[in-house]
Structure formats: structure tokens, C-alpha cells
Amino acid sequence: xxxxxxxxxxxxxxxxxxxxxxxxxxxxxxxxxxxxxxxxxxxxxxxxxxxxxxxxxxxxxxxxxxxxxxxxxxxxxxxxxxxxxxxxxxxxxxxxxxxxxxxxxxxxxxxxxxxxxxxxxxxxxxxxxxxxxxxxx
Numbered sequence: 050x051x052x053x054x055x056x057x058x059x060x061x062x063x064x065x066x067x068x069x070x071x072x073x074x075x076x077x078x079x080x081x082x083x084x085x086x087x088x089x090x091x092x093x094x095x096x097x098x099x100x101x102x103x104x105x106x107x108x109x110x111x112x113x114x115x116x117x118x119x120x121x122x123x124x125x126x127x128x129x130x131x132x133x134x135x136x137x138x139x140x141x142x143x144x145x146x147x148x149x150x151x152x153x154x155x156x157x158x159x160x161x162x163x164x165x166x167x168x169x170x171x172x173x174x175x176x177x178x179x180x181x182x183x184x185x186x
Contacts (some may be wrong), residue, residue: 054096055122055124055125056123056125056126056127056128057128057144058119058124058128059123059128060119060123060132060133060136061116061119061129061132061136064116064119064136064137064139064140065116065120067140068102069141070144071108071140071144072108073110075104075105075108075147075178076105076127078101078104078151079098079101079102079105082095082097082098082101082102083098085097086098096154100150101151104147104150107146107150108143108147111143111167111171112139112143113145115139115167115171115174118168118174118178119132119135119136119174120173121178122135122174122177122178122181125181125182125185126153128180131177135174137168138166138169138170139167139170139174142163142164142165142166142183143161143167144163145159145162145163146159146160146163146164146167147163148160148163149161149162149163152169169186
């Protein structure tokens with residue numbers, strides 16, 4: 050197969066679908082807090098509202114850039130085990146982070162593990178992408 054051929058991002062599509070559902074759940078939790086606390090904008094000084102906003106916000110700050118990188122890797126090298134593992138670790142990390150930060154605004158084990166997993170897999174993906182790009186130049 051030609052190494053310059055583009056591959057369909059099958060795994061990235063799967064992980065994007067999972068992360069899209071997760072984002073809608075997190076958004077729903079923010080909407081629920083808005084209704085419960087009668088806060089239409091901002092956090093209204095309500096801790097639970099601020100917590101829900103940050104869970105959703107942190108997700109939105111991290112998921113798109115990871116998915117872009119993963120999609121680029123998969124387009125260049127194909128649906129390989131690395132793509133599958135990186136995507137799975139990221140989804141699990143984001144899930145653990147959301148659960149952990151929803152439990153407490155302080156440090157929790159799920160939040161810590163989710164954060165570390167998300168950071169590490171994003172750095173690995175960035176290095177893999179950088180290597181792949183440089184190798185093709």
C-alpha cells in the first residue's frame with residue numbers, strides 16, 4: 050500500500066462519537082444545575098453550578114485537540130493498535146476525570162488518574178504525530 054495514501058479514520062470516528070455523547074451528558078448536567086439553581090448565565094456563586102461548568106469546560110478544553118491529533122495520525126498511518134489504545138486511554142481518562150471532579154472540588158483518585166492519563170496520552174499522540182510528519186517530509 051502507498052505510504053502517502055490517506056486512511057479512513059475509523060477508530061477516531063468511534064472515539065469522537067463516544068466523546069460527543071459524553072459532552073452532551075456533561076452539558077446536560079450543567080443545564081440541570083441551571084434549572085435547579087435558577088442560574089441562567091455564569092455560576093451565580095453556586096458551588097455545584099461552578100463544579101458542573103468546570104467539568105464540562107475541562108472536557109471541552111481537552112477533547113478537541115486530542116481528536117484532531119488522533120485523526121491526523123489515523124489518516125496518515127491507518128487504524129493501528131496505537132490509535133486504538135491512545136483513543137481508549139483518552140476516553141477512559143476523560144471519564145475518570147469527569148467522575149472525579151463531579152465527586153469533589155478537591156483532589157480525588159479518579160480525577161488524578163483521569164488527568165494523568167489524559168495528559169500522558171496526549172503527549173504520546175503529539176510525539177507520534179510529530180514523528181510521523183517528520184518521517185514523511
